[in-house]
Amino acid sequence: MSSRWLLLGLLSTCAFADQPNPQRQQELLNMLKHDCGSCHGLPPKGGLGPSLMPEVLADKSDALLIDAIQNGRTGTAMPPWKNFLTVDETAWLIQQLRKR
Numbered sequence: 665m666s667s668r669w670l671l672l673g674l675l676s677t678c679a680f681a682d683q684p685n686p687q688r689q690q691e692l693l694n695m696l697k698h699d700c701g702s703c704h705g706l707p708p709k710g711g712l713g714p715s716l717m718p719e720v721l722a723d724k725s726d727a728l729l730i731d732a733i734q735n736g737r738t739g740t741a742m743p744p745w746k747n748f749l750t751v752d753e754t755a756w757l758i759q760q761l762r763k764r
C-alpha cells in the first residue's frame with residue numbers, strides 16, 4: 665500500500681519535471697509575443713510566417729512543430745531557436761499555442 669503511493673508520487677513528479685518554472689514560463693510567453701509575434705502576428709494568425717492558431721495547429725504533430733522551432737526551416741525566414749529554447753520549453757510553448 666505505502667509503496668504504491670510512493671510510486672504514484674514519483675510518477676507525478678516526473679510528469680511535471682519538464683514544465684518550465686513560473687518565471688521561465690513568463691519569459692517564454694514574452695518571447696512568443698515579441699520574437700515569434702513579429703513574424704507570426706499577435707495573436708499569431710499569420711504574417712510573414714504561417715498562422716499558429718489552435719485550429720491550424722490541430723492538424724500538425726508535436727514532432728513536426730518542435731522540429732520547425734528547434735531547427736528552423738532552411739531556405740525560409742524561420743530561424744532555429746535551439747540556442748534559446750530547450751526541447752521541453754519548445755513543447756511547453758506548443759502546448760500554450762494549442763490551447764489559446
Ligand code: HEC
Nearest residue numbers: 696699700703712713714729732733737740741742743745
Ligand atoms: C523572421 C521571421 C520568423 C520568426 C521570428 C519566427 N518565425 Fe516561425 N516561421 C517563419 C516562417 C516564414 C515559417 C514558414 C516556414 C516554411 O515555409 O516552412 C515559420 C514556420 C514556423 C512553424 C511551422 C509551422 C507549420 O505549420 O509548419 C512553427 C511551429 C513556428 N514557425 C513557430 C515559431 C515560434 C514559436 C517562433 C518564436 C520562438 C517563431 N516561429 C519565430 C518565420 C518566423
